[in-house]
Amino acid sequence: MIISYIHENYTLALLDLGLFKQQQGIADKRLAEKEGTLHLLEVILGTKPKLTYDAFRKPYIEMPNAPHLSISHSFDKLAVMMHQRLSIGIDIEKIRDKVIDIRHKFLSTPELAYCGTDAALLTLYWAAKEATYKAYGKKNLDFAAHLFVRPPWSNLQDLTVEINAPTCERIYKLHYKKLDDYILVYVVDEE
Helix, strand or coil, X not given: CEEEEECCCEEEEEEEHHHHHHHHCCCCHHHHHHHHHHHHHHHHHCCCCXXXXXXXXXXXXXXXXXXXXXXXXXXXXXXEEEECCCCXXXXXXXXXXXXXXXXXXXXXXXXXXXXXXXXXXXXXHHHHHHHHHHHHCCCCCCHHHHEEEECCCXXXXXXXXXXXXXCEEEEEEEEEEEECCEEEEEEECXX
């Protein structure tokens, strides 16, 4: 099953990987992720593209005037986002208690105090930082030391992430949705 959101400047598509694996007869998780990504891109673009990665492991499509691309997968969900002109980042994460045990690896001290042991909030923070990291696209960012989610939010659909690193200082506005037991976060780099 494919769900697509088409905005005037970007396309965001979700694929149920569990159903895709079943329909395609694919047992291997990595193969299903790869084939699912190519399938989504083919549905969106109307042609099966060649997918490759740059020196920073950021995916791109080998074709003239190719859109910017971001990909994420978690358990039985796959998300793909494309924008014709601007860099983007997307992350989808299943909400699990496991995130509580690793929160110190990706949160600053104030973020740790704010999130506590709320698995959904911790997953949102992880996904927000991951989407920002992908939009930035140049690596060399420490999630706890360089990326900061700014609470409280003015509404429950947008949040802000600040990069404060020696090589970059900027602010990203992100959007998110809770999809059953998953958190989807995406950003369009409008700078």
